[in-house]
Each structure stands twice: as C-alpha cells, then as structure tokens.
Amino acid sequence: xxxGADAAPALKVIGQRLPRVDARERVTGEARYPADLALPGMxxxxxxxxxxxxxxxxxxxxxxxxxxxxxLAVVTAADFPDLPVGTMIPMGELGYDMWMVAxxxxxxxxVHWVGQPVAAVAAVDAHVAEAALAxxxxxxxxxxxxxxxxxxxxxxxxxxxxHVFTKGIEPRPRAPSNVCSRTVIARGEAQGAxxxxxxxxxxxxxVDTAHQxxxxxxxxxxxxxxxxxxxxWASTQGQFTAELMIAAMLGLQTSKLKVVxxxxxxxxxxxxxxxxxxxxxxLAQKCRRPVKLVFSREDVLQGGSGPxxxxxxDIAVGAGEDGKLTAITGNYRxxxxxxPGLSPSxxxxxxxxxxxxxxxxxxxxxxxxxxxxxEAYRAPVGIQAAFAMEQAMDxxxxxxxxxxxEFRLRNAAVTGSTxxxxxxxxxxxxxxxxxxVREHACWRDPLSxxxxxxxxxLALGYWRGTSMTSAAHITIAGDGRPMVTMxxxxxxxxxxxxxxxxxxxxxxxxxxxxxxxxxxxSVGYSDGAAxxxxxxxxxxxxxxxxxxxxxxxxxxxxxxxxxxxxQLDYASGTFRVQTGSAGISVAELMxxxxxxxxxxxxxxxxxxxxxxxxxxxxxxxEVDTRTGLVTVLRYTAFQDVGLxxxxxxxxxxxxxxxxxxxxxxxxxGFDYGPDGRLRNASLLDYRMPTALDxxxxxxxxVETPVPNVPYGVRGVGEVPIVPPAAAVANAxxxxxxxxxxxxxxxxxxxxxAIERAHAVGKQSLR
Amino acid sequence: xxxxxxxxxxxxxxxxxxxxxxxLLDLLRDRVGLTGTKEGCGNGNCGTCTxxxxxxxxxxxxxxxxxxxxxxxxxxxxxxxxxVLHPLQQALVEHGGTQxxxxxxxxxxxxxxxxxxNPRLSEAQIRHAIAGNLCRCTGYGKIVEAxxxxxxxxxxxxx
Numbered sequence: 001x002x003x004g005a006d007a008a009p010a011l012k013v014i015g016q017r018l019p020r021v022d023a024r025e026r027v028t029g030e031a032r033y034p035a036d037l038a039l040p041g042m043x044x045x046x047x048x049x050x051x052x053x054x055x056x057x058x059x060x061x062x063x064x065x066x067x068x069x070x071x072l073a074v075v076t077a078a079d080f081p082d083l084p085v086g087t088m089i090p091m092g093e094l095g096y097d098m099w100m101v102a103x104x105x106x107x108x109x110x111v112h113w114v115g116q117p118v119a120a121v122a123a124v125d126a127h128v129a130e131a132a133l134a135x136x137x138x139x140x141x142x143x144x145x146x147x148x149x150x151x152x153x154x155x156x157x158x159x160x161x162x163h164v165f166t167k168g169i170e171p172r173p174r175a176p177s178n179v180c181s182r183t184v185i186a187r188g189e190a191q192g193a194x195x196x197x198x199x200x201x202x203x204x205x206x207v208d209t210a211h212q213x214x215x216x217x218x219x220x221x222x223x224x225x226x227x228x229x230x231x232x233w234a235s236t237q238g239q240f241t242a243e244l245m246i247a248a249m250l251g252l253q254t255s256k257l258k259v260v261x262x263x264x265x266x267x268x269x270x271x272x273x274x275x276x277x278x279x280x281x282x283l284a285q286k287c288r289r290p291v292k293l294v295f296s297r298e299d300v301l302q303g304g305s306g307p308x309x310x311x312x313x314d315i316a317v318g319a320g321e322d323g324k325l326t327a328i329t330g331n332y333r334x335x336x337x338x339x340p341g342l343s344p345s346x347x348x349x350x351x352x353x354x355x356x357x358x359x360x361x362x363x364x365x366x367x368x369x370x371x372x373x374x375e376a377y378r379a380p381v382g383i384q385a386a387f388a389m390e391q392a393m394d395x396x397x398x399x400x401x402x403x404x405x406e407f408r409l410r411n412a413a414v415t416g417s418t419x420x421x422x423x424x425x426x427x428x429x430x431x432x433x434x435x436x437v438r439e440h441a442c443w444r445d446p447l448s449x450x451x452x453x454x455x456x457x458l459a460l461g462y463w464r465g466t467s468m469t470s471a472a473h474i475t476i477a478g479d480g481r482p483m484v485t486m487x488x489x490x491x492x493x494x495x496x497x498x499x500x501x502x503x504x505x506x507x508x509x510x511x512x513x514x515x516x517x518x519x520x521x522s523v524g525y526s527d528g529a530a531x532x533x534x535x536x537x538x539x540x541x542x543x544x545x546x547x548x549x550x551x552x553x554x555x556x557x558x559x560x561x562x563x564x565x566x567q568l569d570y571a572s573g574t575f576r577v578q579t580g581s582a583g584i585s586v587a588e589l590m591x592x593x594x595x596x597x598x599x600x601x602x603x604x605x606x607x608x609x610x611x612x613x614x615x616x617x618x619x620x621x622e623v624d625t626r627t628g629l630v631t632v633l634r635y636t637a638f639q640d641v642g643l644x645x646x647x648x649x650x651x652x653x654x655x656x657x658x659x660x661x662x663x664x665x666x667x668x669g670f671d672y673g674p675d676g677r678l679r680n681a682s683l684l685d686y687r688m689p690t691a692l693d694x695x696x697x698x699x700x701x702v703e704t705p706v707p708n709v710p711y712g713v714r715g716v717g718e719v720p721i722v723p724p725a726a727a728v729a730n731a732x733x734x735x736x737x738x739x740x741x742x743x744x745x746x747x748x749x750x751x752x753a754i755e756r757a758h759a760v761g762k763q764s765l766r
Numbered sequence: 767x768x769x770x771x772x773x774x775x776x777x778x779x780x781x782x783x784x785x786x787x788x789x790l791l792d793l794l795r796d797r798v799g800l801t802g803t804k805e806g807c808g809n810g811n812c813g814t815c816t817x818x819x820x821x822x823x824x825x826x827x828x829x830x831x832x833x834x835x836x837x838x839x840x841x842x843x844x845x846x847x848x849x850v851l852h853p854l855q856q857a858l859v860e861h862g863g864t865q866x867x868x869x870x871x872x873x874x875x876x877x878x879x880x881x882x883x884n885p886r887l888s889e890a891q892i893r894h895a896i897a898g899n900l901c902r903c904t905g906y907g908k909i910v911e912a913x914x915x916x917x918x919x920x921x922x923x924x925x
Contacts, residue, residue, distance in 0.1 A: 019859050019860055019862065020859070020862070020864070020865075022867075023858070023859040023864055024851070024859060025867075026864040026867030026870050027842075027851065027855040027856075027858050027859055027864055027867075027870055027874060028802070028842065028843070028845070028846055028851070028855065029800075029801070029802020029803070029841070029842035029843050029871045030802070031867045032801070033804070033868065035801075035804075035805070036795075036801035038796070038799075125785070127785065127787060212902075213900075213902045214866070214868075214902060215804075215806040215812060215814055215866070215868040215869050215900060215901070215902050216804070216806065216866070216868045217805075217806070263866070263867060264866060265804070265806075265866045265867070265868030266866045266868060266902050266903060268902075294805075296808055297806065297807040297808060297809070297811075297812075491866075492865070493865070648862040648908075649862070651862070651908075652862050652865055652903070652904060652908060655904060655905035655906075655907050655908070656865065656902070656903045656904050656905045657905075658905060659904075659905030659906065660902065660905075682807065682809060682811055683806070683807045683811035683812045683900065684809075684811040688900055688902065689906075690896075690897040690898075690899075690900065690906075691892075691893040691894075691896045691897050691899075691901075691906040691909070691910065692893050692894060692897045694905065694906060696907045696910070697905050697907055
C-alpha cells in the first residue's frame with residue numbers, strides 16, 4: 001500500500017502497523033474522561049443560557065436561586081474581571097483574544113446568540129442545580145438580530161459590535177460594520193483574463209453550519225485547595241492554552257493553576273477554546289468544594305460550543321482551449337457567528353493552492369451574525385471552499401470536454417511552483433497522487449450499473465496545517481526503559497506513533513516505552529493539538545529529547561567503562577566499547593548510577609517547516625431521482641503523508657475524516673429558526689452518518705517526505721475532510737446533470753436541483 | 767426522593783440508594799461507580815450508553831434506575847474475564863477499531879448482543895447491528911472489520 005520512501009529500509013519500528021498503546025483501556029472502559037471523575041464532596045454545576053439571539057442584559061437577580069436548598073454557589077459575569085477587547089494570549093502565530101473567550105464562557109452586558117451562558121449554579125446534585133436555573137431572573141432588552149451572512153452584510157443591518165470596524169480597508173472605515181475583516185489575495189489580471197477565456201465556469205454555493213460532532217460533550221472537574229491552588233481536569237485539545245485562558249478569565253496567576261488533560265472523546269477543533277472550565281473554577285472557589293460541570297448534548301449544539309462556519313462562496317474559473325487555467329476569482333464570505341472569527345486568508349489560499357494559474361483575484365470577508373461563535377473543525381473552512389472550487393473546476397472540464405483527472409494533471413502545482421501567497425511550493429507529491437489515481441481501479445473501472453443513475457466524481461484537497469511549539473522530555477526508569485512525557489494531548493493516536501519514534505531512536509520495541517501526556521505543570525509549554533501539527537513537531541521534539549538522553553547516558557557509560565564517550569557505540573539498549581568486548585546495558589548503568597541524579601532529556605520543536613497535506617478523492621454515487629437520496633457506493637482517498645509513522649493510524653485518520661466530510665456533504669446542517677434558535681439540537685435531528693450510511697473507505701498512502709523534518713512526516717488528519725463534499729457533488733452532476741450548490745445535499749435539495757436541471761434542459765430544447 | 771435499589775451488574779449484586787429520577791445510566795455511573803458506560807446525548811440517539819439488559823442491548827439513558835431490580839445488566843466492565851479480553855475487545859485493539867474510545871464500550875456491547883444471537887454474520891448485518899451506535903472518529907470501517915474477524919473465527923470460546 002505504501003510507496004516506500006527512500007528512508008524506509010533502515011526503520012524498524014516507525015512505519016509498522018501497530019495497535020494503539022492505549023487501546024486496552026479503551027476497550028475495557030478503563031479510560032478516564034473528565035465526566036468519569038468523582039471527588040469527595042463534589043458539587044454539580046449547570047449553566048443558564050440565553051433564550052435570545054441578540055439582547056441587552058439589563059439585570060440578573062440570583063437571590064431566589066441562591067436561596068434554594070442545596071444550592072452552593074451562583075456566578076454571573078460580575079464574578080469575572082471585565083477584560084477589554086484585545087487582551088491577547090499566545091496560540092501559535094495568531095493568539096486568542098480573551099475578551100472573546102470570556103464572552104463565549106459568560107455573556108457580559110449583551111448576549112449575541114441563543115445558548116450563550118449568562119449564569120451558572122453549583123449545587124449538591126445536578127437535579128438541584130437544574131431547578132435553581134429556573135429561579136435566576138434575567139431581564140433582557142431584545143435587540144434586532146441578524147441570522148445569516150447576507151442580512152449581516154446588508155447596508156441596513158444593525159451593527160452587532162460597536163468596536164468592530166472592517167480590517168483590511170484603507171482608510172479605516174468610520175462606521176462599525178458586521179464585516180470584521182476583508183482580505184484580498186491577487187496577482188495578474190484575473191477579471192480581464194476571465195473575460196477573454198474561451199472556457200469559463202461559475203458557481204455560487206451556500207454551506208450551512210454543521211458541528212464537529214465529538215461524542216463526548218464538554219466536561220470539566222475543578223478543585224481549589226485551601227492555598228488557592230486550582231486543579232482542572234479537562235477534556236481539552238491543549239492543556240497550556242486552557243491554562244492561559246482560565247488564568248486570564250479569572251485573573252489568576254498561572255502558578256496557582258494546573259490543567260490536567262484527561263482522555264478526550266473527540267475534539268476535531270471544537271475543544272481548543274475553553275467552554276465552562278473557568279466557570280467551574282470560580283464556582284469551586286466560591287463554594288469551597290470540587291465542582292463538576294458536564295454539558296448536555298443540547299448545551300453542546302444549542303450555543304454552548306463553537307460550530308464551524310457557514311459560508312457563501314462564489315468562484316469563477318477560466319481556461320484556454322488547451323485546458324490551461326488562465327484565471328481564478330473567488331469571493332468568500334464566512335459566518336463567524338456572534339463574535340469576530342478567523343481571517344479567511346488561509347482557506348482562500350488553500351482552495352486555489354493546487355492549481356498553477358497566472359491570474360488570481362480572491363476576496364474574503366469575515367462576517368458576524370447572531371449565531372454561536374464558530375470555532376475550528378478539521379481543516380477549518382476547507383470543505384466549504386472545496387465544495388465551490390472543485391465543482392467550478394469540474395464544470396470547466398465539462399465545458400472543455402476534458403477528463404477531470406487530465407485537467408488536474410495539466411494544471412497541477414508542483415514542487416517549486418508559485419503558491420497563491422507568492423512563495424514557491426515546498427516538496428509536494430500532487431502529480432504522483434494524480435498518477436496513482438489514474439492507474440487505480442477506482443478510476444479505471446467502468447462505473448457499475450444499476451437501476452438508478454450513477455456517477456463518478458473527483459475532487460482535490462489541500463491543507464497547509466501549522467507547526468507551532470511542541471515540547472517533551474524523557475527520563476530513564478531504574479530498569480533502563482524510557483519514560484516519555486509529552487506536552488501535546490493525544491487526539492489521534494499520538495502516544496502510539498510517538499512511542500514508535502522513541503523506540504526507533506533507542507533501538508527498542510514499543511512495549512519498552514512508557515508514554516503519557518503531562519499536565520500543564522509537569523512538561524514544557526506546547527501549543528494545542530490542532531492544525532495537523534502534533535505528529536510532525538512532536539517527532540522532532542522527541543528525536544531531540546532521545547538524543548539528549550543518549551548523550552547523558554553515554555557520559556555515564558564512559559565513566560563506568562573507563563573510556564572516552566566517543567569510543568562507545570550504542571545499539572538496542574546497550575553501550576559497547578568500539579574496540580574490545582566491554583559493554584554495559586542501560587539497565588545496568590541505571591542501577592550502577594542510581595544515586596547520580598535523574599537522566600532528563602529535553603526536546604522542543606518550534607517553527608518546524610510545514611508539512612502541507614494533499615489529497616485526491618474519487619467517489620461513485622447512485623442518485624434516486626424520485627426521492628433525491630444519494631448513496632455513496634465506493635470511495636477512495638489518496639493522500640501524500642510524507643512518511644506514514646503507523647499506516648493503521650494514518651488510515652484511521654483518513655477514514656474518519658472522510659466520513660465526517662460525507663456527513664456534512666449529505667445530511668449534517670444546522671437548521672436555525674427565524675428567532676435564531678437551532679431547531680435540530682439533538683443527534684436524532686442533526687443527522688451524523690451511521691455505519692449504514694457510508695461504505696468502507698479505501699485509503700491509498702503516498703509518501704513524499706518533507707525536507708528538513710525528522711523522518712519527513714507530513715500532517716495527516718485534516719485534509720481528508722476537504723474533498724468529500726465536492727467529490728460527491730461532482731459525482732451527482734455526472735449522474736444526473738444537476739449541480740448542487742447548497743450543502744448539505746439533502747434529498748429535497750438534490751430533488752430540487754434535478755428538477756431545475758430538467759427545466760433548463762427543456763427550455764434549451766425549445 | 768431516594769429509594770433503595772438492588773440490582774445485578776456483571777454478576778455482582780449491588781444495593782444502592784438512588785434518586786427516583788435517576789436513569790439506569792446514572793445508577794451505573796454515579797451510584798455503582800462503573801464509569802465505562804458513557805453519556806453522549808442523554809436521549810437515546812447516539813448509543814454510547816449501550817449496555818445489555820437480560821442480554822438485549824438498550825440505551826441506559828432511556829431506562830429508569832427503578833426498572834433495574836430483577837434484571838441482569840452487563841456493562842463494558844463485565845466483558846473481559848479475569849483480565850482476559852473478550853475476542854471482540856481483542857479484535858477492536860488489533861484492527862484499530864478504537865480511536866477516542868468514547869463510543870467503544872457501546873459498540874462492543876451492541877456487537878456482543880449480535881454475536882450471541884448469530885455467530886455467522888455478513889457485513890450488512892454487522893453494519894445494521896451497530897447502526898444505533900454513532901462513532902465520529904473511525905468512519906466505522908475498522909470497527910466492522912474487527913467484528914467480522916470475530917464472526918469468522920472458530921467458535922471454541924464462549925462469548
């Protein structure tokens with residue numbers, strides 16, 4: 001299955017298809033998530049949430065709630081420092097504005113979406129806490145709400161935030177706007193080139209909000225000791241980011257706070273920011289008991305967590321008769337939800353990155369509405385943008401009468417070609433991937449026939465990922481075995497792949513390595529597990545830490561064996577003198593030097609070269625033209641992973657990511673009512689794929705190592721969610737002639753698109 | 767209101783003081799202390815709290831604790847014997863059928879109920895049997911493979 005990169009022959013443990021080192025506790029139910037903790041005297045918390053999409057909070061009266069028997073503490077925004085806009089904490093290149101994080105956790109003065117927390121209660125049990133919520137009296141002054149991108153951008157729209165002036169426009173606008181930022185990426189003369197192009201295609205898509213759909217609702221347990229030291233057991237993608245956020249929100253020194261990352265029941269980007277952790281600590285401080293806060297599923301879906309962004313995207317592309325792209329233009333409007341979101345710059349670049357094109361004109365807008373503040377979801381906004389871009393490319397192929405794979409090969413970005421940001425591409429294997437697609441049965445086999453129309457779609461995906469900082473240290477146990485403490489949370493099998501890296505470095509087996517994620521006080525600062533960064537950067541940190549350990553051990557071994565350190569060879573847990581037979585195992589060495597102090601090898605990776613991810617997906621669908629139901633018959637995902645540390649783990653990431661993409665493509669969409677209330681805030685009505693809804697996903701791994709990255713590892717987990725919606729849409733178009741421009745592509749939307757396509761067909765026959 | 771309940775979980779008798787509003791899931795997690803059974807939605811949509819009641823897979827969040835007496839309950843903690851993994855657990859480990867692990871206990875119990883009834887299974891039957899258990903990490907492929915591997919294996923051990 002693997003291409004076999006040139007580094008392969010020397011590797012013994014890396015590249016092996018090994019089971020997860022933490023699989024046993026998962027299949028036995030021993031794995032501990034925060035909701036599983038019970039501490040003596042523990043209180044239970046619940047949050048009161050806003051019933052309005054947009055309102056001023058005039059007054060909150062908690063007297064009656066506080067007086068209820070069994071209620072131990074009540075908090076509102078008045079219990080937290082009023083952080084000004086722009087109070088930043090670090091997180092990679094961007095950082096987080098704590099004003100925003102505070103609003104997500106406890107509304108102050110105004111509510112910006114249904115479900116935003118306005119108060120919280122701790123009580124002797126969850127039933128009492130729930131009953132107390134009904135006794136909190138909040139007086140609201142409802143304000144006009146804007147619920148979608150178009151109404152938020154309309155000239156007459158009320159400005160949702162007085163301090164938001166559109167960034168990226170010179171001179172600075174005088175009036176506040178719901179457009180938080182405008183981004184332009186341009187080169188050449190795209191509009192002119194588009195007008196002149198012999199073949200053009202245009203598409204405008206609308207993508208509904210979806211959800212990351214992690215099965216574990218947000219949960220936290222907080223305890224504050226009599227010296228004021230707080231311990232927070234959290235379900236988080238980053239214990240250090242959570243610590244910085246909690247500390248800032250509470251005005252607490254970080255030396256008075258420890259965040260212990262428990263097992264995390266899925267995050268996918270939605271558990272980077274805190275949701276309730278600081279509130280639980282404040283409640284614990286007030287009631288002097290440990291406090292547990294667990295979200296209900298409705299809390300998660302109805303405004304208690306950050307879903308990914310809805311989007312409106314227009315793409316136009318042009319090509320010469322030779323099938324060479326001449327222009328790409330795009331207008332990306334992203335729904336940030338109730339507070340300013342991310343700059344659309346990354347996704348604009350991502351959606352155009354895989355094509356060499358001389359003329360580009362991409363514009364992006366980050367727009368606020370009265371919906372939950374959005375957060376990342378696996379390659380954030382990648383699937384939305386690809387749904388537009390990859391359909392536009394497919395339509396262009398149809399215009400040109402060109403095979404979509406040949407078209408991609410003709411225009412494919414290659415190592416050294418210019419990226420949308422203007423810099424040359426680092427080593428990429430897109431052409432290799434496309435050639436693998438061309439040879440593969442999923443592309444060569446004729447479509448199987450059935451009673452209903454079938455079609456095959458192709459779509460590409462690109463994701464940049466990030467690097468940021470990963471730290472780790474390794475100590476050596478008395479028996480000579482490495483004990484690894486990582487600063488990164490294990491979201492995707494990190495403990496397993498990193499145990500493989502350390503085993504490789506020490507010439508040992510995975511079973512010889514003990515590995516765990518440290519809490520925020522027992523390991524060096526690391527950024528959160530996000531942006532497909534952990535496997536690559538933690539590999540770099542652990543290679544450094546392993547070599548540091550071996551250097552320290554070598555010094556001790558040389559002393560024992562009475563030779564110079566450089567006269568020793570190390571292999572598989574033993575140092576040997578190069579000349580002669582003298583040697584000492586690390587186990588013997590540790591026993592002999594028990595009183596010489598700890599061996600601690602440290603490693604840190606920061607600003608490692610990116611490990612950009614590229615994938616190509618091929619999908620066969622069947623469309624029931626009477627009901628609009630789309631069935632995915634076959635799905636094959638090709639991806640360049642640099643080097644697969646563990647092919648089973650890589651496939652696991654790819655398969656899960658694709659299925660999430662198929663879910664959003666076909667059934668997953670938030671249905672907001674005119675009052676801004678989510679009408680499908682349950683896992684019955686918000687329909688994620690079941691085992692019956694998806695086929696087996698075939699994964700083809702290609703390996704083009706990243707230069708200057710240990711073992712050449714790339715990111716893996718994000719890009720496979722990028723192409724699925726476009727691949728399905730292209731397959732539907734090939735099956736039925738209908739273009740789907742609204743996502744998810746539910747049966748009623750598919751049916752409507754088929755009817756529209758027929759109407760247009762009939763008109764053109766007249 | 768609190769009430770004294772006697773129940774049998776994984777072959778062990780328990781007497782616990784439960785709130786009459788408690789679900790079987792609350793009883794198992796908060797009163798008996800078996801936290802392997804997870805709560806993903808609390809209204810029977812996701813299947814993470816699947817346990818066996820008299821051998822039948824049910825959502826523990828949809829059953830009241832007061833319905834437990836007289837029934838035989840099996841949770842994930844009762845699947846392995848003396849530290850030896852059940853073949854389904856072993857297969858899930860080997861096939862990479864567990865990632866974040868939150869859906870895993872429920873999936874295993876749904877699969878056990880299916881296999882106990884019918885040891886020879888097609889892929890379609892397996893997918894149907896676990897269709898009430900959402901998994902967000904794996905895309906289901908490796909879970910289905912793992913269950914199929916057990917279904918195809920010789921039947922020497924009791925399941």
